[in-house]
Amino acid sequence: MAMKLAERVVQLKPSASIVARQRVLELQAAGETIIDLTIGEPDLDTPAHIVEAAFAAVNAGDTHYTVPPGTPALRKAIIAKLQRDNGLDYAMNEVIVGVGAKQLIYEAFAASLDTGDEVIVPAPYWVSYPDIATIHDGTPVIVDCPEVDGFKLTAKALEAAITPNTKWLVLNSPNNPSGAVYSREELEALAQVLRQAPHVWLMTDEIYEHLTYDGVTAISLVEAAPDLKDRTLIVNGVSKAYAMTGWRIGYAAGPSDIIAAMVKLVGQSTSCASSVSQAAAAAALSGDQACVAEATEIFRQRRDRMFEILDGTPGLAVRKPDGAFYFYPSVAGLIGKTTPQGKVLQSDLDVSLYLLEAAHVAVLDGGAYGMSPYLRMSFGGAMADIEVGCHAIRKACEELV
Structure with missing residues (x-):
């Protein structure tokens, strides 16, 4: 049966x-x-110096479990990266490492969503956002962002989508699938709406952060609106920019309470990310960025x-x-x-x-x-x-x- x-x-x-x-x-x-x-x-x-760091870790016997939030070396490298590239300051207990960025999105929703909670997802969207929200009893609220708006969420559309049940807004820039990148002015307009809705948390998926063209720069919403840092979870990783998809390392930075909840879930699911992959990711983030x-x-x-x-x-x-x-x-x-x-x-x-x-x-x-x-x-x-x-x-x- x-x-x-x-x-x-x-x-x-x-x-x-x-x-x-x-x-x-x-x-x-x-x-x-x-x-x-x-x-x-x-x-x-994957660039040679990153691969060499992985071999060095293996040869040094660095092949054991790590603590669930990630090795101190990698978390320090993430903190340094966020300061160097984004001008943002985070503490060790505000950073977590996962088995890819997707796991951290999954754990964040698992840690925060109850039945009836709504997740605003601008469309077009990466295919997994609505389904990960649904599997954790959340309700995806899809907001169309037409081509005439550059496939980007406008302040007006965001304001119309927010309800008392809204828990998260997911913002992906640069965007998969459209390639859209939000300007500082566009982010500031969204931030102004979010200031009027203090119950709404923001998840920024920045996995394509460094892949921009023709002088365009991807800016984190927290850079544009530092006052929203205490309810924003930044999700990123080494997969795209460093050609490390198979190494399965993502990271997130945010308020210590949501990070602590995610650490508990990681401890009961994957235990930790690969120690060897974490050593390679630390080399990627802290090494030569050429x-x-x-x-x-x-x-x-x-x-x-x-x-x-x-x-x-x-x-x-x-x-x-x-x-x-x-x-x-x-x-x-x-x-x-x-x-x-x-x-x-x-x-x-x-x-x-x-x-x-x-x-x-x-x-x-x-x-x-x-x-x-x-x-x-x-x-x-x-x-x-x-x-x-x-x-x-x-x-x-x-x-x-």
Whole structure:
């Protein structure tokens, strides 16, 4: 007799990006040549000095459990990073290390949400925010942030979304999937609304912080509004900027009470992050930062090449992102078009499936990110794949009638 699963798991949707990645791997294993533009990580290798720090930790016998909030060395490196890059001061008991940034979002919601609590999630959003809130009995409140507003939450929209039940606002800048980056003025406007709602906490996901282009700088809302620091949880990590996705290290900084609650949960779940990975992350944050600038320049070149090929493609409305490594083009001009096989495209999901079949290119539909009709296309992969994939997309779009 099969076990009756918990309702929270039955209702939980699998991550769209992980499902897409698995589908690509299955097709490739079956012999298909698929260009994967769903990738949510850099294809770059972890910089050598970071890898060497991991080997040094292993050779020194640093292979045991650490304390749940993270090694003192890594937490000190995080505190120094926040002061150096953001001008923010945190104490050791205001910082926690997790098995990736996703775990810390999970633990923060687990520590704070009760039934009926609302979490404001601007759309388009990273796929996991609403589901992590839901699994902890929270109610996601999705606020559309249309392209005309740069895919960014406005003060007016935030004010309209706040209710007495609002517990959190989640703000992701630079944004996945749109690449939008909030300016200081935009953050100050949001902060003014939050000052009128002292019961609302702010979670800022800054994982793409250093990946910005054309002179744009990503600013933490706490930098723009220091008075909100006592109800803000900053979430970040080493995955994107340092090409360390597989090392699984994220970190959070915030008031000591929410950090202490998260530490308790970590102690009862993962116990701690990998000691070796923590040593590598400390080297990443405290070492030479030239590798971050080098990676950003590589992504800028890929972004510009993707735009060059896709701009002017029939049915696609393409805009350059200011940050992260994703394009989020509108495919409104493709809805209603007919494929060479006679199928009418009725949604962005249909478009993504058509591109997979006709162009052998995998992309993600905007519906997975809360806003249609769009596609998410990553330039985190190799330039050769970007060129082949984008030319194939353009050709497939030109064949629609």
